[in-house]
Amino acid sequence: MTIQEKQDEIIDDFSVFSDWMDKYEYIVQLGKELPLIDERYKTDDHLIRGCQSRVWLHADYKDGLIHFTADSDAVITKGLISMVIRVLSGHTPREIMDAEIYFVDAIGLTSHLSPTRSNGLLSMLKQIKAYALALHVQKNSGAAT
Amino acid sequence: MTQQLRTDEIRKDFPLLDTTVYGRKLVYLDNAATTQKPLQVLQTIEDYYKRYNSNVHRGVHYLSQEATEAYEAARKTVAAYLNARHTHEIIFTRGTTESINLVAATFGKSRLQQGDSIVISAMEHHSNIVPWQMVCEEKGATLKVIPMDHSGVLQLERLPELLDDTVKLLAITYVSNSLGTVNPIREIIAQAHAQDIPVLLDAAQAVQHMPVDVQELDVDFLAFSGHKIYGPTGIGVLYGKEKYLDSMPPWQGGGDMIKTVTFEKTVYNELPYKFEAGTPDMAGAIGLAAALDYVAGIGLVSIQQAEHELLQYAISMLAEFEGIRFIGTAPHRSGAVSFLLDGMHPFDTGELLDKQGIAVRTGHHCTQPVMDFFGIPGTVRASFAFYNTKDEIDMLAAGLKKAIAVLR
Numbered sequence: 001m002t003i004q005e006k007q008d009e010i011i012d013d014f015s016v017f018s019d020w021m022d023k024y025e026y027i028v029q030l031g032k033e034l035p036l037i038d039e040r041y042k043t044d045d046h047l048i049r050g051c052q053s054r055v056w057l058h059a060d061y062k063d064g065l066i067h068f069t070a071d072s073d074a075v076i077t078k079g080l081i082s083m084v085i086r087v088l089s090g091h092t093p094r095e096i097m098d099a100e101i102y103f104v105d106a107i108g109l110t111s112h113l114s115p116t117r118s119n120g121l122l123s124m125l126k127q128i129k130a131y132a133l134a135l136h137v138q139k140n141s142g143a144a145t
Numbered sequence: 146m147t148q149q150l151r152t153d154e155i156r157k158d159f160p161l162l163d164t165t166v167y168g169r170k171l172v173y174l175d176n177a178a179t180t181q182k183p184l185q186v187l188q189t190i191e192d193y194y195k196r197y198n199s200n201v202h203r204g205v206h207y208l209s210q211e212a213t214e215a216y217e218a219a220r221k222t223v224a225a226y227l228n229a230r231h232t233h234e235i236i237f238t239r240g241t242t243e244s245i246n247l248v249a250a251t252f253g254k255s256r257l258q259q260g261d262s263i264v265i266s267a268m269e270h271h272s273n274i275v276p277w278q279m280v281c282e283e284k285g286a287t288l289k290v291i292p293m294d295h296s297g298v299l300q301l302e303r304l305p306e307l308l309d310d311t312v313k314l315l316a317i318t319y320v321s322n323s324l325g326t327v328n329p330i331r332e333i334i335a336q337a338h339a340q341d342i343p344v345l346l347d348a349a350q351a352v353q354h355m356p357v358d359v360q361e362l363d364v365d366f367l368a369f370s371g372h373k374i375y376g377p378t379g380i381g382v383l384y385g386k387e388k389y390l391d392s393m394p395p396w397q398g399g400g401d402m403i404k405t406v407t408f409e410k411t412v413y414n415e416l417p418y419k420f421e422a423g424t425p426d427m428a429g430a431i432g433l434a435a436a437l438d439y440v441a442g443i444g445l446v447s448i449q450q451a452e453h454e455l456l457q458y459a460i461s462m463l464a465e466f467e468g469i470r471f472i473g474t475a476p477h478r479s480g481a482v483s484f485l486l487d488g489m490h491p492f493d494t495g496e497l498l499d500k501q502g503i504a505v506r507t508g509h510h511c512t513q514p515v516m517d518f519f520g521i522p523g524t525v526r527a528s529f530a531f532y533n534t535k536d537e538i539d540m541l542a543a544g545l546k547k548a549i550a551v552l553r
Contacts, residue, residue: 020167020500025551052508053492053522073522074490075552076497 003095006087007103014107023107024076031078035085037069048120048127053077055124059131064139065090066132080109080121088128093136097129150443150451155532158183158439162532169502172537172544177322177350177481177528178506179372182436186376189435193428201427202401202418216427219434220417226437227367227384228358233416234390237430240381241349242272244368245316247383247420248345249276251393252314252366259285262311264342266291266299266328267518268321271511273347277316291317293518297324297473301332308340315344319351323510323526324473325456325481327351334364343389349373353530354452354479356445359384371429375530376436380429383420390416397422448531449479455529455538456482462542466549472524481528483510486545489552491523497548498525503541 001009017023037046041058048055053074060067068085072078087103088096104121156162161181164171173181193215199208201216217232224232238244253263253276263277267290274288281288289307292300308315315337320327330346337344343365351357353374359367366389371380385393395402395413399422404412413419440448459482463469468487485491495507508523509516516523527541 021497021547021551024497024500028551053490074493076493077490 003087003091003099007101007106010083010087010103011106027079027083028075029079030082030086031072031075031080032082033086034071034078034082035067035069035089037071041069042071048123052120055081055120057081057124057127057131059128059135061093061135064092066093066096066135068128068131077120081124084121084124084128093132093139096132097136101125150447150531152451152532152534155443158185159532160184160187166502166504167500172503172540174527174529174533174537174541175504175506176530176533177373177510177526179378180353180375180530181532182375182377183439185439186432186435190377190428190432193431198428200424212427215431216425219430222434222437223382223384226352226441227382228360229384230360231387234384234387236383236385236390236417236420237425238368238381238383239379239426240370240372241347241368242276242370242381244366244381244383245272245345245347246276247396248314248316248366248368248385248393249280251396251420252389253277253280254284255394256313257281257284257286260311261286261313262289262309263287264289264291264307264312264315264317266317267293268297268299268324268326268328268512268515269316269318270322270347270349271513272349273316273318274514286313287311293326295519296475297321297326298475299326299328299333301329301336304333304336308337308342310340312337312340312342315342316347317344318347318349319357320348320354320479321473321512321515322350322481323483323512323515323524324475325478325483326473326475327355327477327479329477330362330364334362338363343386350480353440353448354445355449365389371433371436374433374436375439376433377429380426380433382433387416390420395419395422399423401425443531451531452480452529455533455535456480458535459527459529459538459541462538463545465542466545472519472521481526483524483526485521485524486549489549491525493552494525494545494548497551498541498544501540501544501547503544505541 037056037058042056046056046058048057053072055072055077057070068089070081159181197208197211199212201213220235221232223235229235277288292303294300319330334344345366346364348357348367348369352369365386367384369382372378402414402419402422404414463484470485472483491507495505498505506526510526
């Protein structure tokens, strides 16, 4: 599935909920599906700044594709990362760099998340794109030598 | 005699309390962060801008005189509220933070020398830590901390050893914003004064909850914020004893704080203007006076009693929850209750309460050392004002039950 298709799928999943508490319940459920970061990467180097809760993120690069693992000490946050990772994991650095993330807005999360939470989500996306950019540069300079 | 407050009548004075959020009735339990404003304050500010807005202390014209009179009357109201000996002992600032910074930058800088120290407590707000750290660093002085125990009570038995002859000031909070602890301030002041050490009291969480009389307390400096006592944002107060304020150098330079200026020499104005450079927040000061009049009209003793009942009720309701941990269990508390629920991040709890229309505060409450002491990332804090009701605390409990169902 493309990044776009995965986003549309999430938007579709959320369309059945009208009550916010139900949406959160679903987000918490999604958090349980998060590919967990290896304990040895739960270090300050892997912490994302700008979150009120702690979020660790790790990127693995294999066969041209990036796979993310993560964790958080807050379960709603965990659910949010889970969705972001579901959308962006398993894609090339280029695809991730170029991805336009619209599902967060579309399911109404940006307007309902507290500002600190949506800032955290932005920091998370920024960090993911930074990983992709770094790997993209690494790959291209590697190819040149 | 105290009277039972007519909360239903009082709430009509606070238009914001009628708000709905996410289609639900707002339950506002974040009063330690800021309080809502009664119509009496809103109308006073509107009236100021509509009828007599003008710069103070300068103009000969009618409006300027009217504005000056109102601004100086506001100072009198504050002085009366705190029972200050002199009206000129009241300095208008932007808030508690600026008041403390003013003392750190003037009293601190002029009196501190290498090897001296300042004493604070383990439960201070960052505003009563950082300004002292800054001046200590500049002067080569040290910051000493009165420790607390795990119930959030200061270990006063440690105070005598801390109050040695290097100490130039003791700066302490009256009521902890994150734990709700009311400190035994009279005893602390007595011990400090016995060693000739002046005391600055951070009363940001005190003046709205209990009578505070600076002469009776014999405190040397006191700081509070207008917006936490039903007044506007951007205005605050520094009270200082005349003998200290007079001996302190000015802080910011500019208009209003001078008597005469030549390029060779400036003669500073007298108290309180020496510390009020630039055009002051006239509307803020007048609005604050209206807020203090409002509070005095309801009566601090009645307020104290009503809020005590709310706090006790909240504690008893919360204690019913399985896996609840109160952060701060001092026997003498006021205003706020901080807690955590097993397995639930305070941020998650706060977010789900918010979606049910319940406003609480989550996080470290600008007291990171307190959170470090308890080894926690933050707390959920519910804080009360006299306009809150037991029904609202019931809604908090019901909201928590729903949050638990989602999160656990």
